[in-house]
Amino acid sequence: MAARRFVDGEGPKDDPPAAGGKPRVRIVDVAARAGVSITTVSHALSQRRPVSARTREKVQRAIEELSYRPNEAARSLRGQPTATVAVIVPDITNPFYPQLARGMQDVLSPKGYQALICSSDAEPVSRREIVEQMIARRVDGICISGYYDDHADAEPAVEAGVPVVLFGHRAPYPGISTVTTDDVGAGRMATEHLLSRGHERVGFITGRSDVGPPADRVAGYRAALESAGIQVEDELVVREPVSREGGAAGMRRLLALDRPPQAVVCTNDFVAIGAMGEVLDRGLDVPGDVALIGFDDIDAAALVRPGLTTMSVAIRRQGQAAAQLILDRIANPDQPPQATLFATDLVQRQST
Amino acid sequence: MAARRFVDGEGPKDDPPAAGGKPRVRIVDVAARAGVSITTVSHALSQRRPVSARTREKVQRAIEELSYRPNEAARSLRGQPTATVAVIVPDITNPFYPQLARGMQDVLSPKGYQALICSSDAEPVSRREIVEQMIARRVDGICISGYYDDHADAEPAVEAGVPVVLFGHRAPYPGISTVTTDDVGAGRMATEHLLSRGHERVGFITGRSDVGPPADRVAGYRAALESAGIQVEDELVVREPVSREGGAAGMRRLLALDRPPQAVVCTNDFVAIGAMGEVLDRGLDVPGDVALIGFDDIDAAALVRPGLTTMSVAIRRQGQAAAQLILDRIANPDQPPQATLFATDLVQRQST
């Protein structure tokens, strides 16, 4: 599907300011126009020292007439804060992260801060590289999300004295605040929900990693079964890629067992939706033959039919908390780092 | 204007770097450690003038030992490009835009550019404000997406000589390149698909706006009907909010007609999924009783059952094109702006 592409009408010399654009208006230009010194312009802007009403008025007008806008590079070179916070995510197309970013904006924007969202998905720029770049760009704070328990990438920020929040990390670390979901609790709650619906054989489709949220959720699952006096059977816990296809594959393996489970916990909603598809494709019923529960409450969880019961991680609220943590540390750098743990909510739909 | 960026009493304090973080390593530190001048360090880094192998070696080592990283603010103050491109989107939680951003990264990242994604959803920061802020931050290019045919917000960038691409705009404008979907063609193709399946009464659930993609898609729908010699009936075109709820509401209205349509075009996938839910909730069949087609091919379109037939806008590829356009103009600022029009693809699933 090649795009049809055509050159814009005419116009070799349509625009007089052919290339490059006009040279930018500087503070001296404003000062000259207003008939004052650059210091006065600077202070009229920052309000950091008294400026007579009449002078401020003149400066204001000059600024508008010239469309002046201070050069941020020069400002931050002088040590001014940039009023920006970097939000580093591993994959912008994973709907989880935009929600996180939105939550942060909920808090940052009213305070005059701009969130710069950086996605590290596209090589060759590594996450650490982005962190260092953001420090070099003088952001006032950094939120790093996505990989588990790896604070190495946050170190440059700590060293540079830039407030950092690690998202999804459990281990607090000197100088680093964390915001985390209680995944063990979530795994337990999901499993208990299934048990309470009368299912005794409960399976679990998880990822291939031994750490991070997927592993914690399995731990919660095991704990719930043990509390209920049910033997944990290894064959009921299958590992597959964390994706829709992985969910389908996992469900195929579970259904192929001699005694397949009546209910399955899936490590996230994509996996659950894939698993659901597999069940429905076989002419089986959800939740009649197999009940399903996922994690995250992505948009699609409410969109599929039957609606997917899921553990909601309130990601947006977590984003808000992360932003607040960063703001707090910007305001008070001496404050010790904090670890915030978020509980999850069961969102009951039709799949259980 | 942009003078005050902080809400009263909020924002970064003006106190000195009281705690946290060693002072940053500067180029002089590297020079001292390597026993050379800062000029040499600079050139060892930029390769802009020959440096003896031995000297470069020394400088390299000093840089590593000190973890030196050039201050970007100082660089861009000297007029250096920042190797960053701003991607401004209206709503980061709309899955359309992350795909766009990802497409841009596909192209930007291998060239060493970093995409800074800014979402304007959170008030009070307006889109224009973000554009100006990005210019002040000296990005090398800006991609603005989301609102229709409003190039006002792009003007500051044009004036500043910063390459801009407008996404989703049809009207080329002096100094501005555009990337657009052929929405009229898409509306026509969707409608023709339905007609070719034997449906004669085809409805349309659209948004409330008279401009932009939704309106264009309706125009294509009308054109297709006319080409087929079918009378366009106004009652078959209903306007509702562009959302899942809107889709359900629109479908209710269509089903309440004396002669309801056998097939319905929905202005996007959310609307279509809402409409689908309404049909299924009544015990009717999709596509047996009502065939449905949407636009955009969001993730959920493949996830729902029956799978939603939809017009795919290849958003990621459009992002790539937009990025390439920006890169081209960075490389050659005198080049006239271009307008790129993207055709759409029919993605056939089970809803038609």
Place this chain on the structure above:
DNA sequence: ATGAAAGCGCTAACAA
């Protein structure tokens, strides 16, 4: 092949 020094545009200490 290497250095010294002049700014880039801004803020703030110091003067008036």
Place this chain on the structure above:
DNA sequence: TTGTTAGCGCTTTCAT
């Protein structure tokens, strides 16, 4: 209340 001026850390002539 306002102005003068010294840098912030870097790149880049212009010398050597």
